[in-house]
Amino acid sequence: MKIKFKKKRLYINLILGLVWLALGILNLTEDDKIRWTDYGYLVAGILYIGHYLYDLTNQYLTIENGTIRKNGLYGFGKQINLNEINWIKKFAGDYTLKTHQRELKINTELIDKDSLTELNKILTELNLPPEKTPFANNV
Incomplete structure (x- = not known):
């Protein structure tokens, strides 16, 4: 996706x-x-x-095979496994996905409205503890 x-x-x-x-x-x-x-x-x-x-x-992000990859020209792309994410921070509209070793920042102002809905749905399904996700109140 x-x-x-x-x-x-x-x-x-x-x-x-x-x-x-x-x-x-x-x-x-x-x-x-x-x-x-x-x-x-x-x-x-x-x-x-x-x-x-x-x-x-x-496009901006690719989600497939249990990973989320931020596509970047000139070799600046980052990738993390969805099952390794242990904390999602939301600040000023941006998401920061954190694992024990890595961090991936997602600028939501760059994302198409329909795609942002899909991304929120995927991040909600990660089943993180309520204190470690901004989506706990949306469930």
């Missing part, structure tokens, strides 16, 4: 990528003298579009 990004976040990366690409192409075609910074605009545009495509394909 994939927990999806809000569409707004995805579209912002796409628009920024297109703007940087257009700026780079404009600089390359306008000036007679090409500077190295003109290529920087193109690189920034390509990176933003690559980030958009990665996020569109992999």
Whole structure:
């Protein structure tokens, strides 16, 4: 199961990528003298579009085979087993899933509303003690 990004976040990366690409192409075609910074605009545009495509394909979180993985471009993804989670903290809308050795922070403002409902359902089903979960009152 994939927990999806809000569409707004995805579209912002796409628009920024297109703007940087257009700026780079404009600089390359306008000036007679090409500077190295003109290529920087193109690189920034390509990176933003690559980030958009990665996020569109992999989305924010992947929950499968008893693990929850935060997908991150450039190798910054984290993964923990659901059965090892012993504490869920909720602060300022963010969830922090804790095990004995690891911690995974989830920014709920980045998550699509329907996917957030699914994530809450999954986290509620972990059957943690009431003092170690913000979902104890929802059951």
